[in-house]
Amino acid sequence: MQYRKLGHTDMEVSVVCQGCWSIVGGFTWGEQDRRDSIAALRAAVDEGINFFDTAEGYGDGESEQLIAEALGDTRGDVVLASKVSPRNLRPDDLRAHCEQSLNRLRTEVIDLYQIHWPNPEIPLSETLGEMQRLKDAGKIRAIGVSNFGTDYLREAVELAGIESNQVSYSLLWRPIEHEIQPLCAEHDVSILCYSPICQGLLAGKFSSPDEVPPDRARTRHFSKDRPHSRHDEPGCEAETFEAIGRIEEISRSIGEPMADVSLAWLLTRPAVTSVIAGGRNAEQVRQNARAGELKLSESTVADLAEATDKLKQCFGTNADMWQTDSRMAP
Ligand SMILES: NC(=O)c1ccc[n+]([C@@H]2O[C@H](COP(=O)([O-])OP(=O)(O)OC[C@H]3O[C@@H](n4cnc5c(N)ncnc54)[C@H](OP(=O)(O)O)[C@@H]3O)[C@@H](O)[C@H]2O)c1
Incomplete structure (x- = not known):
């Protein structure tokens, strides 16, 4: 496993971060056996993954509880990242919700506390002011944001020391490359890539496309006519599956699994610190961890970019994977 520095902090995090959303099952993910979730988290520690990403919103706090249970005494060896939901960004709510996350995680400090999505109804200055007070009080170690487009990110960088922006980024979802990624690079803000296996x-x-479960076919890759869709676009179904076919071919030509190749490609991109992979059992987690060792040649990196360029053009600069009219659209 490789490790990289998180933002301007002195925390060294594994390039493969364990994503802790799908381990609660439910909407989007379907049935999940709790024993698999615990085994997945323990396998992550065994594989050298020292970075865990969760949120108060995942399973209504269940994900945070699972982490506390699975990590037990090893908590001190890992970097825990959690997120506060956009409706809880007023200072009093933020303080109370941070305390609840600390209790569920059974820890004294959250290493990286992130704003899950911006909330246009609540001034960012108020939220970040309270985040700074939580940091001064030793409740959190570093401040991060998530799903911040360029306007919000510029404001956040001016107001506080922001270490990371967690955004959707994969070979099949590259809109951040237009504007968000260069801005993160300019300000040394770590990009944490979510949904890296799409x-x-x-x-x-x-x-x-018809094989994809309806709860996952909600993204802008798919037609607005799919159930649960929250956008009004025709989607890019043909281009998405054409790109998958080409990535599969390239992966086969170098004898590596497509999921590993996809994760390793992201790790070559500017400002990317970690990929947040949502393995939901020990086997998937072990495979994702192996991607942290895989080095792609320059020509493979270029071929993968070329193979997904047409798809990248389909989505434009709006980096929100689900909505047309978004807080992430410039
Ligand atoms: N900030 C945000 O708004 C936001 C949004 C989304 C996610 N996230 C974070 O990012 C993490 C990852 O994102 P994600 O869960 O949406 O997407 P992901 O990691 O791209 O995909 C997760 C799914 O991929 C499959 N998978 C994972 N590892 C695999 C492997 N080695 N082999 C085969 N299949 C594998 C599993 O599907 P099956 O169920 O089919 O086995 C799993 O449920 C989340 O856990 C969460 O921490 C953040």
Whole structure:
């Protein structure tokens, strides 16, 4: 496993971070066995993953509880990242919700506390002011944001010391490359890539759009006519599956699994510190950890970019994977 520095902090985090959303199952993910979730988290520690990403919103706090249970005495060896939901960004709410997350995680300090999504109804200055007070009080170690487009990110960087922006980024979802990624690079803000396997599409388990479960076919890759869709676009279904076919071919040519290749590619991109992979059992977690060792040649990196350029153009600069009219659209 490789490790990189998180933002301007002195925390060294594994390049593969364990994502802790799908381990609670439910909407988007379906049935999940709790024993698999605990085994997944312990396998992550065994594989040298020292970075865990959760949120108060994942399973209504269940994800944070699972982490506390699985990590037990090893908590001191890892970097815990959690997120506060956008409705809880007023200072009093933020303080109370941070305390609840600390209790569920059974820890004295959250290493990276992130704003899950911006909330246009609540001034960012108020939220970040309270975040700074939580940091001064030793309740959190570093401040991060998530799903921040360029306007919010510029404001956040001016107001506080921001260490990271957690955004959707994968070979099948590259809109941050237009404007958000250069801005993160300019300000030494770590990019933490979520949905790096594009919620399973890059593991090669679906060979056509109709095979994708409706709860996952909500993204802008798919037509607005799919159930649960929250956008009003025709989608890019043909381009998405054409790109998957090309990534599969390139992966086969170098003899590596497509999921590993997809994670390793992200780790070559500017400002990227870690990929947050949502393995939901020990086997998936072990495979994702192996991607932290995989080095791609320059020509493979370039071929993968070329293979997904057409798809990148389909989505424009709006980096929100689900909504057309978004807080992430410039
Ligand atoms: N900040 C945000 O707004 C935000 C949004 C989304 C996610 N996140 C964070 O990012 C993490 C990862 O994102 P994600 O869960 O959406 O997407 P992901 O990591 O791209 O995909 C997760 C899914 O991919 C499949 N998978 C994972 N590892 C695999 C492997 N080695 N082989 C085969 N299949 C594999 C599993 O699908 P099956 O269920 O089919 O096995 C799993 O449920 C989350 O856990 C969360 O921490 C943050």
